[in-house]
Amino acid sequence: METFFPQFLQQLINGLSLGAIYALIAIGYTMVYGIIGMINFAHGEIYMIGAYVGLVTLTAIGTAAGYPPWLLVVAALAIAIMVTSTYGWAVERCAYRSLRGSPRLVPLISAIGMSIFFQNYVVILHSSRDLSVPELITGRLFSMDMGGFEVSMSNSRALILIVTVVLMVAVTLFIRHARMGRACRACSQDIRMAGLLGIDVNKVISFTFILGALLAAIGGVLIGLSISKINPFIGFLAGIKAFTAAVLGGIGSVPGAMLGGALLGLVETFASAFLPTEYKDMVSFGLLIVILLIRPSGLLGRPEVEKV
Amino acid sequence: MKMKKTVVAAALTAAMVLIGGSALAQGTIKVAVASAITGPVAQYGDMHRAGVHLAVEQANAEGGALGKKIEIVEMDDACEPKQSPAVANRVVSDKIKFVLGHVCSGSFKPAAQIYNENDIVMVSSSATSDDLSTYGYKTFFRTIGKDSQQGPAAAEYIVSKAKPKKLAIVHDKQTYGQGVATQVRNTVEKKGLKPVMFEAINKGDTDYSALITKMKRAGVDFVYYGGYHPELIILLKQAHDQNLGARWMGPEGAAVSDVKGDSAEGLLVTLPPDFSKEPANAKIVEAFKAKRQDPSGVFVMTSYAAAQVLIDAIKGAQSEDPKKVADYMHKNRFKTVLGDVEFTPEGDWATARFDIFVWHKDASKTLAP
Numbered sequence: 066m067e068t069f070f071p072q073f074l075q076q077l078i079n080g081l082s083l084g085a086i087y088a089l090i091a092i093g094y095t096m097v098y099g100i101i102g103m104i105n106f107a108h109g110e111i112y113m114i115g116a117y118v119g120l121v122t123l124t125a126i127g128t129a130a131g132y133p134p135w136l137l138v139v140a141a142l143a144i145a146i147m148v149t150s151t152y153g154w155a156v157e158r159c160a161y162r163s164l165r166g167s168p169r170l171v172p173l174i175s176a177i178g179m180s181i182f183f184q185n186y187v188v189i190l191h192s193s194r195d196l197s198v199p200e201l202i203t204g205r206l207f208s209m210d211m212g213g214f215e216v217s218m219s220n221s222r223a224l225i226l227i228v229t230v231v232l233m234v235a236v237t238l239f240i241r242h243a244r245m246g247r248a249c250r251a252c253s254q255d256i257r258m259a260g261l262l263g264i265d266v267n268k269v270i271s272f273t274f275i276l277g278a279l280l281a282a283i284g285g286v287l288i289g290l291s292i293s294k295i296n297p298f299i300g301f302l303a304g305i306k307a308f309t310a311a312v313l314g315g316i317g318s319v320p321g322a323m324l325g326g327a328l329l330g331l332v333e334t335f336a337s338a339f340l341p342t343e344y345k346d347m348v349s350f351g352l353l354i355v356i357l358l359i360r361p362s363g364l365l366g367r368p369e370v371e372k373v
Numbered sequence: 374m375k376m377k378k379t380v381v382a383a384a385l386t387a388a389m390v391l392i393g394g395s396a397l398a399q400g401t402i403k404v405a406v407a408s409a410i411t412g413p414v415a416q417y418g419d420m421h422r423a424g425v426h427l428a429v430e431q432a433n434a435e436g437g438a439l440g441k442k443i444e445i446v447e448m449d450d451a452c453e454p455k456q457s458p459a460v461a462n463r464v465v466s467d468k469i470k471f472v473l474g475h476v477c478s479g480s481f482k483p484a485a486q487i488y489n490e491n492d493i494v495m496v497s498s499s500a501t502s503d504d505l506s507t508y509g510y511k512t513f514f515r516t517i518g519k520d521s522q523q524g525p526a527a528a529e530y531i532v533s534k535a536k537p538k539k540l541a542i543v544h545d546k547q548t549y550g551q552g553v554a555t556q557v558r559n560t561v562e563k564k565g566l567k568p569v570m571f572e573a574i575n576k577g578d579t580d581y582s583a584l585i586t587k588m589k590r591a592g593v594d595f596v597y598y599g600g601y602h603p604e605l606i607i608l609l610k611q612a613h614d615q616n617l618g619a620r621w622m623g624p625e626g627a628a629v630s631d632v633k634g635d636s637a638e639g640l641l642v643t644l645p646p647d648f649s650k651e652p653a654n655a656k657i658v659e660a661f662k663a664k665r666q667d668p669s670g671v672f673v674m675t676s677y678a679a680a681q682v683l684i685d686a687i688k689g690a691q692s693e694d695p696k697k698v699a700d701y702m703h704k705n706r707f708k709t710v711l712g713d714v715e716f717t718p719e720g721d722w723a724t725a726r727f728d729i730f731v732w733h734k735d736a737s738k739t740l741a742p
Contacts, residue, residue, distance in 0.1 A: 072590045075615070079582040193411040193451075195603055197631060208616065214590065219614035292579050292607050294631070296413060302577060334583040342584050343546070343573040 071211035076338045077331070082222040084330020085229035089284035090307030091314070091322035092236060093153075093277025099253040099317040100273050103169065106176040107156045108281060109304020110183035113297060114152055115282030116289040117187055118145040120198050134201040138224075138290065145282040152183075153278025157271055180300075187297040195296045198289040221291040228287060232280060233323050240319060245272055253317070313353055315366020324364055401444035402437070402693060404429070404683065405464045407474030407484065412451030413603045416629040417476045417499060422447075423666045424498065424676025425473050428684070431660070438687045450484070452477035454548075461487035470494065470695040471687075473679050476672075478502030479548035485513060494695045494702070496683050498675035501625065502552050506719035512699040514716055516679045516709070517672075518725030520549070523624055523643045524556020526727040527597065530641070530741070531557070532564045535620060537595030541570035541588050543608070545600035553624045554599030569593060576604060582611045594619050601626045609636040625727075628671045630736040640732040641741060645711075645725070648674035654710050669738075678709035 090112050097105045119141040126137060160175040202224060208217030240246035251259040252269045260266045288303075289295045306329065314325025329349055336348035356364065406425050409418030429443045437443050446469060450457040457475055461484035464472055471494045475481040478500040488495045489510040497505070497515045501523060506513060531537065540561065544554035551573070558571055569591050574581055585608070588596065596612075596619050598605050605627050612619065613636035622641035632640065649658050649668040657677065661668035668674065682702065687693065690701035707714045715723045729741040 072586060075586045075589075076583055079580070079586060083580045083582075188411075192415075193413075194415045195413050195631065200634065205614070205616075215616055217615055222614070288579060293610065294603065294606060298577075299579070303579075333580075337583040338587050341572055342581075342587075343575070345583075346575065 071214040071216050072338075074211070075214075075216045076334050078216070078218050078222065080331035080334030081327060082225045082330070083334060084310075084327040085225050086284045086288055086303070086326075087307045087310040087329050088323045088326025089229055089232065089280045090303060091311040091326045092319060093274075093281050094308050094311040095314070095316050095319060095322040096249070096273045096277055098311070099319075100249065100256065101161065101165075101270060103161070103172055104176070104308070105156065105161075105274070105277070106173065106304075107160065107179040107183060108277060109300035109302075109307070110180045111149060111153055111156070111278045111300070112281040112285045112303055112307075113295070113300030114183060114187065115145045115149040115278075115285030116198075116295045116299065117191060117285075117297075118148045118282065119286035119289055120196060120295060123199055123201070128199040128201065137201055138286075141286050141290075142283060145286045146279050149278045149282035149285075150275045153274040153281075154271055156278075157274040161270070161274075162267070180304075184297055184300070191297065193297055195294045198293045198295060200290075200293050202290055221287075225287045225291060228283060232283065236276070236280070236319065245269070249273060309350070309353055312363055313356060315360075315363025318363070318365045321363055321365035328364075401442045402439070402471070402687065403444050403446055403467070403469045404471045404473060404680075405446045405448050405460075405467075405469045407448045407450060407457070407460050407464070407472050407476070409452040409476045409480075410447070410449035412453060414452045414477065414601050414626075416602075416631065417452070417626070417672060418449075420670040420672040421474065421476050421499060421676045423661070423664075423670070424673040424678075425680045427657070427660055427664065427666075428677045428680035431657075432680070432684045438684050439691065439693065443684060448474075450475055450477075450480045452480050454480045454483055457481065457484040458487060460484060464488070464493060465491045470693060471683055471698070472496070473498070473676070473683065475500060477549065478505060478552070481505060482548060485510060488512065492695050492699075494683065494686075494699050496679040498679040499625075499672040500549075502548050503556075504548070504552070506717075506721050510720065512695060513720040514679075514682070514699075514702055514722075515720065516675045516682065516711060516714060516722050517625075517645060518727055519721060520553040520556050520624070522725060523727045524553050525560045526729065527553075527622060527624070527641075527643045528557045528560030528564065530643075530729045531595065531597065531622065532561055532566050534741075535595055535622075535641075537566075537620070539591060539593045540566060540568045540595045540597065541572070541591070541593040541619075542568045542597045542599070543570075543572050543574060543584070544598070545576045545604055546573045547576060547600065549624075549626065550598075550600030552599070554597065557597050557599065574600075574604060574608075576600075578604070579607060580611075581608050582615065584608075585612050585615050585617055588612075588619065589615060589617050593617070596621050598623045598627070600624075602629050602632050606632055606637075609640065610634075612636065625671050628730070628732065628738065632732060633736040634734055637732055637736070638734040642730050642732055642738070643727040644671055644730050644738070645675055646728050647730075647738075647740075648710055651710070651712075657710055674710050678711045678714065681709045682707045682714060 122141045122144040160179045164172045202221040206223040310325035310329045314321030332349045336345040448460045450460045457480035481500045494512045503521045544550040628642045658668045686698045686702045690697045730738040
C-alpha cells in the first residue's frame, strides 16, 4: 500500500490537533484534582465561555474594520483569557471555597450546579442557536504531494498545535521553577503542611482555577476560529473528553494530561481512519477501560508520590 | 377561591371587550404551531413560523374561519425527540385540535403518536421521513415530499448527471439523515453504482477530519450527506481544508443561510421547487418582503401552504371537529401557493416533487443544470 505513509501522516496531523484541544482543557481538570482532590465539573463550561468571549470580542472590534487578522486573534485571545479567568476564579469562590471541609459530594454537586447555571446563562445571553465565528484564519500552512496523496495542514490547525505546544512548555517550566509553581507542588503534596509552612493555600487554589480557565479559554477561542461555529452546549462533550484525557494520563499529573489529550485525539482519529467512523468512541473509551485496568492511576499518575 | 375570582374577573373583562368587538364574539380557533424556536436547527423553525404566521394573518384579515379568528399558540420542541412529547401533551391538555408542525421528522414521530390517539389534526411542512405516513394515522398530513422521493431524485441526479467514479455516503444516525441516506444508497445500487463508503458520524462532534482523510485516500469524488446543516458545515470546511476536491450533495435540511463561504460553493441540494418564483404567488412574496422575510427559504412556502390547507379545510368542513376536518382534507383538493394540493390516503402530498439546486457561497441557490 504505497499511499499508507502519507495518509498516516495526515491522520497524525488530524489527531494531534484534535488532541491538543483536549490536552488544554485536561490540564485544568488535573491541576484542580492534584491540589484539592476534586473534579471541577464546571470546567467544560469555562471552555465554552472562553469561545463566546472570543466571539464577542471579534464582533465588538469588527472583522471588517481593517485590522490584520493576527491582531484580531491576539485581541480575542487576550480578552477571552482575562474574562474567562474571572469566571474560573468565581467558580472556586462560589462552588468550592465556601464548602471546603465539607463531604466530597457537596462541592461536586455545587460544581455541577455551576455548570448548568453557566450553560443557561449563556443561552439567555446569546440564545441557544449556533453562532458563526468569522473565518479569520484561512488557507493552508503547507500542502505537499507525497506519492499521489496530498498531505496538508490548514493554518487554523497549525495555530492550535503551535499555541498548545508553547503553552505546555510554559506551564511545565512555570510549575517547575516559578515561586507560585513551587507552591502548587507543595500544596499537591500536602495541603495542610503547606499551609503550616506559610504558603497562602487559598491563593494557590484560586490560582489553579485561574490557570485552568485561562488554558480552557484559549482552547475555546481556537476551536471557535477553527470550526467557525459555536453553541452553548459545546462545553459538555469537550469537558467529558478532556476529563477522559486527564484520567487516561493519570489525574493529578500535568504531563499526564498532555499525554492523555494527545493519545485520546490520536486514538479517536485512527479508530475512525481504519474502522467505520461510528466505532471511534467505542474504541477510545474501551482503551480507557483497559488502561485503567492495567494502571488504575492512569499512564503517568503515581498516587503515592507527588501530584501536579 | 382565588382562582375562581380570577376566572370570574377574566370572564367579565372578556365580556366587556366582546360588547365592543363582535368579531371576537365566538372566541378563537386555536392552532398550535409546533416549531423549533431554540436548538441547533432553529433556522428551520424560523422559516416554518414565517410561513405560518403570514398565512394566518392574511386569513384573519379576511375574517378568519367560521366567523372566528385563528389564534396561534407557539410551541418549541427544539427538534429534540425528547422534548416533543411534552409539547404534544400540552397541546392535548390545552384542548387544541390543530397542529401545524412539527419541523423535524425525529421529533415529530413521538408527538404524532400522541396526536393520533387524541384525534388532533397535524400538518407538517418540513418533516420528510417516510415512516411518518406508514403508521396509518388518519389525521396526519404533510405539504412536502418524502425521503423516498427525495432520495431517489438525488440518486437519479448522481447516476445520470454527476456520474462520480467513487461515491461516499455519510449520515448522522438520526431518523431523517439516516433515512434519506439509505434511500440514496438503495437507489444508486439498483442503478449499478456501488458506493465505496457508507459511514455514520456523531451528531455534535467538531472534528471529522479523520473521515475526510479516509475519503481522500479512497479517491472519493462525490459525497452524499444525509443530515442537518450544523454537521455539514464542519464537514464541508474540513474537506475544503484538506482539499478533498469532491462534489457534495445533501437533502433539503442542508439548505440554510449558515451554509456559506468558499467551502459551500457548488453544494448540490434536493429541495421542493422554488414556489416564490411562481408568478401566481407574486402578491404573497411581496407580503413576505414587506415583513423583511425571505420567501425563498426552503420551508417558507410549504408552511404557508400547510396553514392555508388547514384553514380552508376548517371552512370547508364547516366544523371545528378535527375528525371532520381531516375527512374533508382527505376528500378535497386545495388551492395553495404550491398549486393544487391533494392528499393520498396516508396523508402525503400526492404530487410532491423535488428539484436539484446548486448552492452558492453567498447562500443563494440556482437550479442545477
